[in-house]
Structure formats: C-alpha cells, structure tokens
Amino acid sequence: MISNPSAQENLIKEFDDKLNGIEPNIDDLKNLEYLDACIQESMRLEPPVVRIERRTASKCKLGNIIVPKGTSINIPVKTVHRDRDNFENPDEFKPERFLSENLKKIKPGTYLSFADGPRNCVGMRFALIEMKLCLAKLFQNYRFVKCSETVVSFDFQFFILSLFLLIFELCQIFFSLLSTIAVKL
Numbered sequence: 001m002i003s004n005p006s007a008q009e010n011l012i013k014e015f016d017d018k019l020n021g022i023e024p025n026i027d028d029l030k031n032l033e034y035l036d037a038c039i040q041e042s043m044r045l046e047p048p049v050v051r052i053e054r055r056t057a058s059k060c061k062l063g064n065i066i067v068p069k070g071t072s073i074n075i076p077v078k079t080v081h082r083d084r085d086n087f088e089n090p091d092e093f094k095p096e097r098f099l100s101e102n103l104k105k106i107k108p109g110t111y112l113s114f115a116d117g118p119r120n121c122v123g124m125r126f127a128l129i130e131m132k133l134c135l136a137k138l139f140q141n142y143r144f145v146k147c148s149e150t151v152v153s154f155d156f157q158f159f160i161l162s163l164f165l166l167i168f169e170l171c172q173i174f175f176s177l178l179s180t181i182a183v184k185l
C-alpha cells in the first residue's frame with residue numbers, strides 16, 4: 001500500500017464511505033470489497049506460503065506428461081502467481097483483479113495463497129477476518145508513506161529461500177533415487 005498510494009486512497013475512501021468512522025464488526029466486512037481485493041492482491045504478489053506439496057493418488061496426465069501414482073509434486077506458488085499466462089502484468093499491484101466483476105478472469109488453480117482443493121487452508125476465513133479487522137483499524141486512523149528505512153522488495157530473501165528449497169528438493173530426489181536403487185539391489 002505504501003508503494004501504491006492510489007490504492008491506499010481507494011481503500012481509505014472505502015472505509016470512509018462504508019464505515020463512516022465506526023470500527024467494523026464481522027458483518028460489515030462483507031461490504032469492504034476493495035479491502036478484500038487489496039489483501040488477495042498483496043498475497044498474490046508475496047504469498048506467505050511459497051510452495052505447496054502434493055502426492056498423486058493415482059496415475060494422471062499433466063499436459064503431455066504422464067505422472068505415475070505416488071509422485072511428489074511441488075507447486076511453486078509465487079511462480080504460478082507471477083506467471084504472465086495466469087495474470088496480466090503479473091508484477092504490478094492491481095487489486096481490481098480481485099473485484100467481483102473480474103473474478104471470472106482468474107483461471108482455476110492459478111491463485112493459491114490458501115492452496116486449493118479438498119486440503120486447502122481450513123483457517124482461511126478466520127485469517128481473512130483477522131487481517132481485515134486489523135487493516136481497518138490501521139487505515140481508519142493512519143496513512144502510510146515511504147521513508148528512508150522502508151524496505152519495498154523482498155526479492156533477495158525470496159531468492160535465498162528458493163535456493164534453500166532447491167537444494168532441499170535435490171537432496172530429496174537424490175535420497176529417493178538412492179533408496180530405489182538400494183531396494184532393487
């Protein structure tokens with residue numbers, strides 16, 4: 001919001017128009033559509049959970065690839081979110097993507113902040129309520145601006161984390177190959 005002052009102004013306007021200076025309760029939250037869109041868009045750009053892992057329950061086909069039963073599949077959430085095939089201008093902060101009139105443009109399975117399918121986050125609604133109440137309290141009282149100490153990019157940390165995960169994955173593959181060979185011997 002600091003890097004996107006116009007979005008911050010839209011958000012503050014929504015609070016002013018819909019809440020009229022009163023602290024929201026849970027029922028008020030459903031009227032704060034732009035707030036919801038800002039949260040979803042922030043988590044699209046910087047998903048708190050950057051990787052999800054699943055195991056195939058049966059043999060299946062992913063594009064042209066046949067995936068055997070029991071294969072471990074890693075889903076790089078941030079990469080999916082920043083893929084231009086999934087989101088137009090994927091590195092730009094555009095909360096409008098998540099407004100109700102645009103939701104149908106989001107392809108199923110391309111927004112994974114809370115994962116998807118039967119094992120998605122059970123705490124999603126609770127987490128969203130908490131975030132919304134907290135952000136309403138902040139933006140009803142303050143405007144946020146950049147200062148010399150503001151850190152706007154976490155890409156370096158993300159790079160280190162990705163590197164760490166890559167090494168971890170390589171070790172996993174190495175040891176599973178080793179155990180397969182050992183079983184055959």
Ligand code: HEM
Nearest residue numbers: 048049052053112113114115119120121122123124126127
């Ligand atoms: C912004 C906050 C949160 C985010 C981004 C988030 C994201 C996620 C994601 C991506 C998963 C799937 C992980 C995977 O399958 O590998 C997950 C699972 C889960 N989350 Fe959250 N979560 C949040 C908050 C919460 C809260 C507040 C609770 C509890 C009150 C919660 C409880 C759970 C549980 C129990 C699962 C496992 C569900 C299952 O395996 O069936 N989460 N969450």
